[in-house]
Amino acid sequence: MDRATVRLSRAYRRRLITFVLMMDREQSEKTDRASRRQRRFWVHPLLTERGTKGHFASLYHDLKNHPEKFVSFCRLPLEAFDRLLELVRRDLTYQDTQMRKAITAEERLLITLRFLATGESYASLHLQFRVGKSTITKIVRCTCSAIWQKLQPIVMPSPTEDTWQRVAAGFQDVAKFPNCIGAVDGKHVRVLQPAHSGSKFFNYKEFFSIVLMAVADAHSKFVCIDVGAYGSTGDSRSTS
Known part of the structure; x- marks a missing residue:
């Protein structure tokens, strides 16, 4: 070879x-x-124990018997929680299916208030309440939307001429500041960079944010707000 x-x-x-x-x-x-x-798994074994070991099953009824602990858990008095629940119950109630029982309106509201009160991650709430992370995401978004839809006309209706006159009178009485119809300020709310957004949400403080602008009266109560402007450009995305 x-x-x-x-x-x-x-x-x-x-x-x-x-x-x-x-x-x-x-x-x-x-x-x-x-x-x-x-x-x-179709349903992880940890999640199947939601009805016995989740925070709602193990804590909710005990917390209702101790109102001061209820406040420390979700930063809301029990009476206010019950009133809010009645307002949003219809929007947060879903039908049971043959595959699984629906998460109740009480649990959805408690999960959302715990998230808002503590800023805990969805991963953390997922283990505490024994609810899937993607489900937690949907619960928080839907519940916040329902709360805004129900409460905005009650606590922050569209300002009228009478509203501005009352605000101006308040600044005159409290601060001797004539013809003032509101104190304006803003805050950059830190967010993770939205997908495919480039530098659109990147602000001068060098982090990604959505801008909250608010007008307050002489007693530090919001009169109107605007949420959703880009961190860098200031272009409004949504006006509330």
């Missing part, structure tokens, strides 16, 4: 060995993926 044939056979063997190793690796990855699929 000449040298050219030897070199060719060696190159062939190397390619053959490489091919076999690649096939073996691909088969191993397929096996791993199949085993991972087999280990997935």
Whole structure:
């Protein structure tokens, strides 16, 4: 066998060995993926214990018997919680299905208030209440929307001429400041960078934010607000 044939056979063997190793690796990855699929749960065992070990099941009724502890848990008096619950109950009530029981309006509201009071992550609330992280996300968004829809016409209706006159009278009485119809200030609310947004939400303080602008009266109560301007450009996205 000449040298050219030897070199060719060696190159062939190397390619053959490489091919076999690649096939073996691909088969191993397929096996791993199949085993991972087999280990997935329709409902994780931790979540199936929501009705017995979740915060709502284990704490809610006990907290109602101790109003001062209820306030420290969700930063809202029990009486205010009950009134708010009656306002939003219809929007937060869902039907049970053959697959699972719906999360009650009381639990949805408690989860949302706990999130707003503490700023805890969805991952943390997911373990505390034994509710899926994606479900927690939907609960917080839907509940906040329901609260705004119900409370905005009551606590922050659209200002009228009488509203501005009362605000001006308040500044005259409290601060001797004539013809003032509100104190304006803003805050950059830190957020994670929205996908595909570039530098749109990046502000001069060098972090990503959404801007909250508010007008307050002489007693530090909001008269009107605007939420949603970009952190850098100031272009309003939504006006409340």
